[in-house]
Amino acid sequence: MAILECKDLTKYYDRTLGLDHLSLQLEPGRIVGLLGPNGSGKTTLLKIANGLLTPSSGQLLIDGKAPGPDTRRLVSYLPERTYLSDWMTVVQLLDFFCDFYPDFDREAAEHMLTALEISPTQRIKQMSKGTREKVQLILVMSRRTRLYLLDEPIGGVDPATRDYIIHTILTNFHPDSTLLISTHLIADVERILDDVVFISRGQLVLHQSVDQIRQERGCSVDDLFREVFRYAE
Numbered sequence: 001m002a003i004l005e006c007k008d009l010t011k012y013y014d015r016t017l018g019l020d021h022l023s024l025q026l027e028p029g030r031i032v033g034l035l036g037p038n039g040s041g042k043t044t045l046l047k048i049a050n051g052l053l054t055p056s057s058g059q060l061l062i063d064g065k066a067p068g069p070d071t072r073r074l075v076s077y078l079p080e081r082t083y084l085s086d087w088m089t090v091v092q093l094l095d096f097f098c099d100f101y102p103d104f105d106r107e108a109a110e111h112m113l114t115a116l117e118i119s120p121t122q123r124i125k126q127m128s129k130g131t132r133e134k135v136q137l138i139l140v141m142s143r144r145t146r147l148y149l150l151d152e153p154i155g156g157v158d159p160a161t162r163d164y165i166i167h168t169i170l171t172n173f174h175p176d177s178t179l180l181i182s183t184h185l186i187a188d189v190e191r192i193l194d195d196v197v198f199i200s201r202g203q204l205v206l207h208q209s210v211d212q213i214r215q216e217r218g219c220s221v222d223d224l225f226r227e228v229f230r231y232a233e
């Protein structure tokens with residue numbers, strides 16, 4: 001069964017169309033890039049999957065169930081904007097995640113924090129934007145869940161840290177889990193992707209494996225994206 005399935009998923013914000021009859025299935029064990037120009041509906045899709053927005057019509061199912069209390073334990077979500085209370089220290093956040101999520105692997109999180117030289121006593125509000133992003137991603141990736149939804153996880157971090165984070169995602173990733181990652185930094189992440197989903201104006205444009213793109217089209221995902229979404233000159 002698909003871990004995430006959209007059937008004719010449509011979302012209106014008043015009169016603005018966020019998603020337009022999007023149908024999609026993600027299979028277990030895949031790392032999937034959710035790619036599209038600004039305003040194409042990526043965040044809207046991830047918010048619906050996490051139960052933060054409800055569809056206007058159509059359905060989104062997580063392991064066959066509508067997002068809600070039953071699906072929360074299956075999904076680890078990194079939102080677009082930080083949601084961490086900024087007075088908290090790293091240790092307090094680790095305690096919080098341990099209490100809140102029985103699947104949280106504290107040891108793995110501590111290991112990554114040490115590797116990135118993030119002090120356990122530092123408060124969120126004292127951190128740079130990039131460090132805050134790193135902490136948040138570490139917390140989200142240290143849960144042992146079936147579906148990870150990451151909305152722009154590496155936008156604010158430097159290239160060396162990006163490499164470390166991408167490596168971390170891979171080493172922490174259980175082969176039966178699924179990861180859906182929305183990003184504009186395609187060249188940085190494409191080597192870890194199994195599949196890509198291109199969306200534009202809320203509609204599905206392409207859902208294909210990266211191997212197929214390379215073999216059949218003879219180009220990288222980054223090249224294909226630039227070609228598909230090129231503006232007329």
Ligand SMILES: Nc1ncnc2c1ncn2[C@@H]1O[C@H](COP(=O)(O)OP(=O)(O)OP(=O)(O)O)[C@@H](O)[C@H]1O
Nearest residue numbers: 013016017018036037038039040041042043044045
């Ligand atoms: N709260 C909102 N109210 C009204 N319109 C919204 C709202 N949130 C998103 N939209 C609209 O829905 C569409 C999809 O937006 P969404 O944020 O999902 O795109 P995105 O692909 O994540 O964009 P980006 O790459 O810029 O982050 C856009 O036209 C956007 O303007």
